[in-house]
Amino acid sequence: MRTTILMALFTQVAGATEPTALELLTKTDDMMRxxxxxxxxxxxxxxxxxxxxMSMQMLSSGSERTLIRILSPEREAGTVxxxxxxxxWNYLPKVxxxxxxxxxxxxxxxxxxxxxxxxxxxxxxxxxDYTFTMTGDEGSGWNLSLTPKPDAPVVxxxxxxxxxxDQLPTAxxxxxxxxxxxxxxxxxxxxxxxxxxxxxxxxxxxxxxxxEYTRLTYQELCxxxxxxxxxxxxxxxxx
Amino acid sequence: MSIVSVRGLTxxxxxxxxxxxxxxxxxxxxxxxxxxxxxxxxxxGKTTTLNCIGGLDSPTSGTVSVDGTDLGSLSAGALSDLxxxxxxxxxxxxxxxxxxxxxxxxxxxxxxxxVAAKERRRRVMxxxxxxxxxxxxxxxxxxxxxxxxxRVAVARAIxxxxxxxxxDEPTANLDSTTSDSLIALMRDLNDNHGVxxxxxxxDERVIRAAKRVVRMVDGEIESDITK
Amino acid sequence: MRFLxxxxxxxxxxxxxxxxxxxxxxAVGMTLCMALIALMDGMFADMFRVMVExxxxxxxxxxxxxxxxxxxxDTIEDASAVVASLDALDGTVAVAPRAFGAALLGGExxxxxxxxxxxxxxxxxxLSSLSERLVHGTWLANEPDHGIVLGYRLAEKLHVxxxxxxxxxxxxxxxxxxxxxxxVVGLIQTGAAQLDRTGALIHLADLQELLLLGDQVHEITLLxxxxxxxxxxALATDIQARTPDALVQxxxxxxxxxxxxxxxxxxxxxxxxxxxxLVAAFGVFNTMMxxxxxxxxxxxxxxxxxxxxxxxxxxxxxxxxxxxxxxxAMGLVLGGxxxxxxxxxxxxxxxxxxSGFAYNGVVLEPIFYGHVRPGGILLTVAAVFITxxxxxxxPAWRASRLEPVxxxxxx
Numbered sequence: 001m002r003t004t005i006l007m008a009l010f011t012q013v014a015g016a017t018e019p020t021a022l023e024l025l026t027k028t029d030d031m032m033r034x035x036x037x038x039x040x041x042x043x044x045x046x047x048x049x050x051x052x053x054m055s056m057q058m059l060s061s062g063s064e065r066t067l068i069r070i071l072s073p074e075r076e077a078g079t080v081x082x083x084x085x086x087x088x089w090n091y092l093p094k095v096x097x098x099x100x101x102x103x104x105x106x107x108x109x110x111x112x113x114x115x116x117x118x119x120x121x122x123x124x125x126x127x128x129d130y131t132f133t134m135t136g137d138e139g140s141g142w143n144l145s146l147t148p149k150p151d152a153p154v155v156x157x158x159x160x161x162x163x164x165x166d167q168l169p170t171a172x173x174x175x176x177x178x179x180x181x182x183x184x185x186x187x188x189x190x191x192x193x194x195x196x197x198x199x200x201x202x203x204x205x206x207x208x209x210x211x212e213y214t215r216l217t218y219q220e221l222c223x224x225x226x227x228x229x230x231x232x233x234x235x236x237x238x239x
Numbered sequence: 240m241s242i243v244s245v246r247g248l249t250x251x252x253x254x255x256x257x258x259x260x261x262x263x264x265x266x267x268x269x270x271x272x273x274x275x276x277x278x279x280x281x282x283x284g285k286t287t288t289l290n291c292i293g294g295l296d297s298p299t300s301g302t303v304s305v306d307g308t309d310l311g312s313l314s315a316g317a318l319s320d321l322x323x324x325x326x327x328x329x330x331x332x333x334x335x336x337x338x339x340x341x342x343x344x345x346x347x348x349x350x351x352x353x354v355a356a357k358e359r360r361r362r363v364m365x366x367x368x369x370x371x372x373x374x375x376x377x378x379x380x381x382x383x384x385x386x387x388x389x390r391v392a393v394a395r396a397i398x399x400x401x402x403x404x405x406x407d408e409p410t411a412n413l414d415s416t417t418s419d420s421l422i423a424l425m426r427d428l429n430d431n432h433g434v435x436x437x438x439x440x441x442d443e444r445v446i447r448a449a450k451r452v453v454r455m456v457d458g459e460i461e462s463d464i465t466k
Numbered sequence: 467m468r469f470l471x472x473x474x475x476x477x478x479x480x481x482x483x484x485x486x487x488x489x490x491x492x493a494v495g496m497t498l499c500m501a502l503i504a505l506m507d508g509m510f511a512d513m514f515r516v517m518v519e520x521x522x523x524x525x526x527x528x529x530x531x532x533x534x535x536x537x538x539x540d541t542i543e544d545a546s547a548v549v550a551s552l553d554a555l556d557g558t559v560a561v562a563p564r565a566f567g568a569a570l571l572g573g574e575x576x577x578x579x580x581x582x583x584x585x586x587x588x589x590x591x592x593l594s595s596l597s598e599r600l601v602h603g604t605w606l607a608n609e610p611d612h613g614i615v616l617g618y619r620l621a622e623k624l625h626v627x628x629x630x631x632x633x634x635x636x637x638x639x640x641x642x643x644x645x646x647x648x649x650v651v652g653l654i655q656t657g658a659a660q661l662d663r664t665g666a667l668i669h670l671a672d673l674q675e676l677l678l679l680g681d682q683v684h685e686i687t688l689l690x691x692x693x694x695x696x697x698x699x700a701l702a703t704d705i706q707a708r709t710p711d712a713l714v715q716x717x718x719x720x721x722x723x724x725x726x727x728x729x730x731x732x733x734x735x736x737x738x739x740x741x742x743x744l745v746a747a748f749g750v751f752n753t754m755m756x757x758x759x760x761x762x763x764x765x766x767x768x769x770x771x772x773x774x775x776x777x778x779x780x781x782x783x784x785x786x787x788x789x790x791x792x793x794x795a796m797g798l799v800l801g802g803x804x805x806x807x808x809x810x811x812x813x814x815x816x817x818x819x820x821s822g823f824a825y826n827g828v829v830l831e832p833i834f835y836g837h838v839r840p841g842g843i844l845l846t847v848a849a850v851f852i853t854x855x856x857x858x859x860x861p862a863w864r865a866s867r868l869e870p871v872x873x874x875x876x877x
Contacts, residue, residue: 043722045641047641049539049639049641050640050641052640052641052642073642074641076642076643079643090635090643092633092635092643092645094645094646095633095645095646095647097572097633097645097647098576099570099577099635100572100632101570101577102570102576102577102578102579104578104579105570105579108570108637109637109641110640111641111643112637112640112641112642112643113641201541
């Protein structure tokens with residue numbers, strides 16, 4: 001599965017018994033999705049060309065609907081990205097227009113970060129698309145090696161997943177078909193939020209530029225919030 | 240000293256598979272001031288001998304020397320230069336250059352010799368006067384009678400002041416009156432201007448005018464009489 | 467030699483009709499060649515104008531990293547100062563700075579990815595004919611006013627027309643999302659598929675604002691007053707001296723395929739000449755051979771009275787060259803008329819092609835006008851002379867090899 005910007009939002013309480021590989025993978029899958037949530041996130045982007053920091057409000061309902069509203073900086077404040085199923089729209093307050101991202105531009109960068117638009121829409125589960133092997137134990141954590149199933153609609157050639165003793169993922173390395181490292185995602189700063197253990201920081205490092213990164217840090221995070229259904233509609237984007 | 244020295248001249252022609260020996264071992268010397276007729280029946284080898292003396296034809300064996308130079312040792316270019324400087328030709332059928340006037344035909348050799356324009360003009364005019372063509376300088380050959388054409392040919396042959404003029408049957412195409420005056424002209428040039436002439440001919444008038452008569456039969460000299 | 471030339475000249479007129487027919491044949495060949503070469507030169511001049519001057523310019527200036535990768539950040543900095551300095555350079559007639567940026571362009575009815583081109587409208591008009599390709603609306607205003615000119619196919623795809631507005635969204639140089647509304651002011655139809663389908667032109671200043679480029683551009687394209695290679699190379703050297711850190715390339719360095727294509731001109735000319743004069747050569751050869759053969763005895767006389775073989779060759783060649791001179795005189799008159807026709811009226815192929823034809827994304831007009839180059843005429847005249855000499859070599863050589871005694875016996 002492709003790492004998604006939303007993947008760090010939700011997590012499950014770790015179980016007490018020795019987990020199977022499937023269980024660990026399912027937990028990782030589930031950590032990245034969930035019920036409704038509301039969060040304030042700071043996104044720090046560092047590239048060789050620029051550094052920027054944005055804060056944004058993220059609302060989600062299941063894995064199908066997400067709305068992200070930029071709060072700062074001022075130049076982009078009020079910009080909203082709405083994802084419903086496989087579609088993404090951007091609301092641009094400066095010009096007061098909403099634009100749908102065409103399929104041809106799903107590979108484009110989202111808000112100048114290392115995430116691209118298609119990272120937003122990915123809903124696949126690793127446990128469905130990959131075959132896997134596992135090493136490790138409760139004392140040291142686990143390493144899972146994932147290989148795509150023959151007809152699975154995935155772009156990676158291989159994924160390595162590191163799972164900590166708390167049965168939460170700590171890092172995932174995604175490799176191209178030719179074996180080169182494409183990106184590394186890592187999770188850290190695990191906190192208890194409403195009884196769930198959630199990594200509050202998620203860092204994406206591109207494989208070809210290890211000095212660059214995009215880091216998402218949760219400032220506030222609430223689960224099971226009541227979000228009106230019409231929040232995730234085009235009409236609501238202009239607020 | 241001889242202008243021309245022919246020694247053991249033999250000339251064979253190949254006609255199909257038959258070898259015809261036109262000249263058989265001729266020895267002949269031509270001295271300065273001669274007026275010599277080589278006579279004999281058709282096929283006796285007189286024209287071939289004349290052509291070999293003029294460097295137009297080359298001997299099968301034997302040597303031809305002009306001014307002491309063996310013609311057989313010369314390249315085509317050097318042979319051309321020797322003819323240009325030392326030998327004048329008069330042909331049976333005039334053989335003037337049709338696109339040139341009488342004046343230009345006579346001038347041709349002088350041009351090739353590189354004689355300066357002024358001198359050229361003087362000599363050509365003088366020569367044309369000497370051959371009796373004064374006033375006809377600008378006529379083309381087609382505008383001249385046969386006798387006049389042959390006079391132009393003589394003028395061309397002598398204008399370059401050659402050591403020797405070779406004339407091959409010069410009167411053959413002319414009527415008797417015209418022949419007489421042409422012969423008289425050449426004899427006059429010989430007597431009064433020291434031009435050496437060698438003819439091949441069977442014209443009785445030429446033979447009568449000749450100072451020396453060489454008779455050839457079957458490629459050999461039968462008699463050589465100096466009057 | 468003058469004397470020989472004079473005889474040769476007179477000899478030429480002995481067979482007046484034959485000489486004139488032969489010369490006439492050469493003249494007709496020359497006329498065809500001149501006309502074809504003028505047409506070819508016209509086409510290639512057209513191609514040069516469209517492919518080189520309107521697209522590549524004579525000289526292009528880039529950041530050394532920009533060509534190939536075309537990364538937005540590899541710019542020429544302080545562009546205004548650089549452009550002003552190049553304006554001041556002797557021998558430049560147009561200096562056009564350009565910037566490029568990938569953007570999402572969308573209206574109410576759809577959106578698509580395009581490559582925005584930022585241009586200075588006035589400067590660009592001095593260089594390319596894009597402003598003449600408008601099918602609807604107007605060209606960009608000289609001052610930035612958020613106008614946009616689209617390829618007509620792109621406009622169809624976006625369901626917009628002149629008067630509608632479009633939003634462009636892009637990632638600016640600082641990573642932020644740049645977005646702006648532009649008003650469609652004009653549509654262009656160029657015949658070049660890429661421009662018609664994805665072309666989107668806005669004012670350079672507008673694009674710099676959208677991309678936060680400041681005073682940076684990606685490309686400066688120049689036209690010099692002298693369009694010869696030497697002139698362009700010299701201009702490039704001058705430009706390099708003023709922009710020591712930039713990559714300065716002549717058009718043939720920028721686009722070797724264009725260079726190869728345009729260099730076909732001379733090959734094509736030579737091919738045309740070769741074909742026409744091969745035929746003419748047979749005529750000359752025949753005439754000179756006849757001329758020599760029918761004068762065998764005369765040539766024998768000339769050899770007998772002392773003309774060297776080399777000078778005899780010269781005489782025959784003179785005759786042939788004079789034939790060439792007459793042919794040239796006739797050919798220049800006829801060919802001149804043909805050239806004039808080509809220049810004034812041209813050849814109209816619009817009956818066969820609707821709107822010109824595109825080659826490599828370049829559109830040529832369906833009417834081809836002749837372009838007369840002194841070089842083209844010189845080439846033709848040279849071909850006549852070479853033909854005259856070469857075709858007469860064998861007859862001349864044969865004449866020089868005649869044995870005087872054999873030639874004299876010839877009737």
